[in-house]
Amino acid sequence: MTLRVAVIGSGPAGIYxxxxxxxxxxxxxxxxxxxxLPTPYGxxxxxxxxxxTSIKSIANYLRRVLELPEVRxxxxxxxxxxxxxxxLLGHYDAVVYAxxxxxxxxxxxxxxxxxxxxxxxxxxxxxCGHPDVSASMFTLDSAEIAVIGVGNVAxxxxxVLAKTAEELSSTDVPHDVLERLGASxxxxxxxxxxxxxxxxxxxxxxxxxLGELANADVxxxxxxxxxxxxxxxxxxxxxxxxxxxxxxxxxxxxxxxLDVRFWLRPVEILGTDRVEGLRLxxxxxxxxxxxxxxxxxxxxxxGMVLRSVGYQSVPLPGVPFDERSMTVPNEAGRVxxxxxxxxxxxxxxxxVIGTNKSDAAETVRTxxxxxxxxxxxxxxxxEALLLERGVRPVTYDEWLAIEAAEGALAKxxxxxxxxxxxxxxxMLRACRP
Numbered sequence: 315m316t317l318r319v320a321v322i323g324s325g326p327a328g329i330y331x332x333x334x335x336x337x338x339x340x341x342x343x344x345x346x347x348x349x350x351l352p353t354p355y356g357x358x359x360x361x362x363x364x365x366x367t368s369i370k371s372i373a374n375y376l377r378r379v380l381e382l383p384e385v386r387x388x389x390x391x392x393x394x395x396x397x398x399x400x401x402l403l404g405h406y407d408a409v410v411y412a413x414x415x416x417x418x419x420x421x422x423x424x425x426x427x428x429x430x431x432x433x434x435x436x437x438x439x440x441x442c443g444h445p446d447v448s449a450s451m452f453t454l455d456s457a458e459i460a461v462i463g464v465g466n467v468a469x470x471x472x473x474v475l476a477k478t479a480e481e482l483s484s485t486d487v488p489h490d491v492l493e494r495l496g497a498s499x500x501x502x503x504x505x506x507x508x509x510x511x512x513x514x515x516x517x518x519x520x521x522x523x524l525g526e527l528a529n530a531d532v533x534x535x536x537x538x539x540x541x542x543x544x545x546x547x548x549x550x551x552x553x554x555x556x557x558x559x560x561x562x563x564x565x566x567x568x569x570x571x572l573d574v575r576f577w578l579r580p581v582e583i584l585g586t587d588r589v590e591g592l593r594l595x596x597x598x599x600x601x602x603x604x605x606x607x608x609x610x611x612x613x614x615x616x617g618m619v620l621r622s623v624g625y626q627s628v629p630l631p632g633v634p635f636d637e638r639s640m641t642v643p644n645e646a647g648r649v650x651x652x653x654x655x656x657x658x659x660x661x662x663x664x665x666v667i668g669t670n671k672s673d674a675a676e677t678v679r680t681x682x683x684x685x686x687x688x689x690x691x692x693x694x695x696x697e698a699l700l701l702e703r704g705v706r707p708v709t710y711d712e713w714l715a716i717e718a719a720e721g722a723l724a725k726x727x728x729x730x731x732x733x734x735x736x737x738x739x740x741m742l743r744a745c746r747p
Contacts, residue, residue: 315690316342319681320406322393322630324349325356326376327657327670328412333379334671334678345385346406346696350392351445352708352741353716354380356414358667360444363470364485365477372667380710388696389708394631396705397696399653405693408652408681411633411642412674415625415658421462425583426621434461434471434622441474441491443734445741449490454498456617460592462580463622464507465515471620472505473523476530476570484730486720491736503530503572504614508579508597508605511557512541518552525556530572531565534558538576578612579605583619592616625663647677654681712745719744 319335321328324347332345353359355373362369380387391397393413402409418433420426432452439447459475461468474482479496487495507514514521524532539561541554557574565571577597584591596610627642629635634650636643641662642655649655656677657670665673700707716735724733735741 316344317408317685318406318691318693319343319345319408319410320402320696321345321347321410321412322402323347323356323412323414323657323659324351324354324380324387324389325412325414325657325670326358326372326667327414327659327674328356328410329354329376329379330671330674331410331412331656331678332385333382334675335681336379336382336384338675338678338682340682343384347380347385347387348391348393348397348707349387349389352389352738352745353713354387354389360439360442361467362442363438363474364441364482364487365473366470367485369667387708387710387713389713391700391705391707396700396703399632401696401699403652405691405696405699407685407688407691408654410647410654410656410677410681411630411649411659412656413627413630413659415627415640415663417626417628418621419624419626421580421621421623423580423582425585425589428583428585428589429587430456430585430589430617431583431619431621434463434467434620435625437471437620438467441487441495443486443488443491443736445736445738449488449494449736452494454494454500454618456589457499458502458504458614458616459500459618459620460504460506460580460614460616461620461622462506463515463624464505464513464574464576465622465624466517466520468505468622469516469520469524471622472503472572473527475500475503476524476527476572478529481529486724486730486732486734488734488736489723489727489729501570503570504575504592504616505572506575506578506580506594508577509599510541510576511539511554512543512546512550514553514576516553518549518556521553521556524572524574525560527568527572529568530570531568532560532572532574533565534561534574536561579607580619581607581611584613589617589619590615592619625658627659627662645680647680648684652685708742708745715745716741 418435539558578594581595582593592614595607600606626640647654656674720732
């Protein structure tokens with residue numbers, strides 16, 4: 315008999331889960347990777363900055379998994395809308411949820427809901443061409459922008475804001491987005507961290523890339539680059555050395571300026587109809603190591619605030635969810651009978667893309683152990699039920715047609731290897747002309 319498993323989500327966690335099932339199963343196995351978008355790869359396609367082509371190359375590995383004969387891609391199918399958990403358990407021996415962490419955490423300060431105060435996730439989705447975000451969502455008409463957070467996502471955002479359209483022309487940024495980036499009025503970008511340089515979450519490689527920007531002076535204040543204490547791990551020591559070297563150099567008059575700030579926390583976003591400023595309080599560490607305010611304030615005259623203080627998962631219809639940890643409760647990946655979880659939805663937004671591989675392998679070991687010796691489902695393929703409901707899944711071949719259309723668009727525009735199609739309609743026209 316054949317073991318049939320549905321994996322919900324086609325990002326790295328979902329595809330690594332499919333791969334682990336094929337490799338670990340001691341019997342015939344069939345895996346359907348079910349995705350709400352017509353395109354696979356999750357954050358590799360919609361979360362990695364367009365100028366980071368080396369990380370995007372992970373898609374080539376994920377592609378090989380989707381092309382395994384035991385694996386199928388079913389795009390355009392949404393859990394809770396087209397299928398329920400009960401539907402899945404009626405058609406598969408097991409279900410693995412791997413939908414990742416899709417939204418940003420909030421700051422929890424006054425003014426956060428003003429127009430112009432936006433999750434960095436939305437901005438990343440915008441320049442990555444995610445179909446949930448319109449190309450017209452952002453108009454960069456503010457002279458100054460604040461990015462709250464000092465992790466790799468914040469670094470990606472400020473780097474894209476700082477670059478010219480010409481520098482991004484060879485990437486896969488949608489053409490409408492590229493034109494808006496080319497019309498940007500941004501002159502100053504402020505990247506803000508609540509703690510000191512030694513606490514920043516960005517990696518040394520990402521940080522160094524900021525120092526290579528041709529279109530922006532990168533500035534650090536002497537007093538904010540000071541670090542107390544001393545024996546730091548190599549990665550952190552490298553970050554500190556780079557930041558202190560920037561503090562020691564003077565701007566040379568490039569068109570844009572990037573201020574990397576530390577020891578400041580947002581306390582209020584100012585404005586009436588839209589963002590007009592950001593009020594910050596100077597911080598320090600208490601004896602217990604907590605961030606506390608000093609009562610010293612400053613205001614930045616920004617017209618946009620992008621928050622990048624961490625991702626979090628959202629509940630799935632019919633699936634248990636812990637509102638404190640923002641994860642699906644599990645034991646080594648097991649949620650309930652025949653239900654499992656992998657990736658950020660399982661453990662929270664930690665680790666790098668490759669971390670999902672060992673995480674998925676653990677979940678699959680649990681799944682195969684639980685189902686060993688159990689009867690296998692005799693149900694018909696899920697497509698019959700979907701067709702009854704008027705849903706025609708996007709196949710892997712249709713996804714390849716979208717890829718081909720993006721390659722053809724890039725060639726027609728003289729822009730690199732691929733230019734992403736903007737919006738669901740354009741994608742469906744490409745794969746179902």
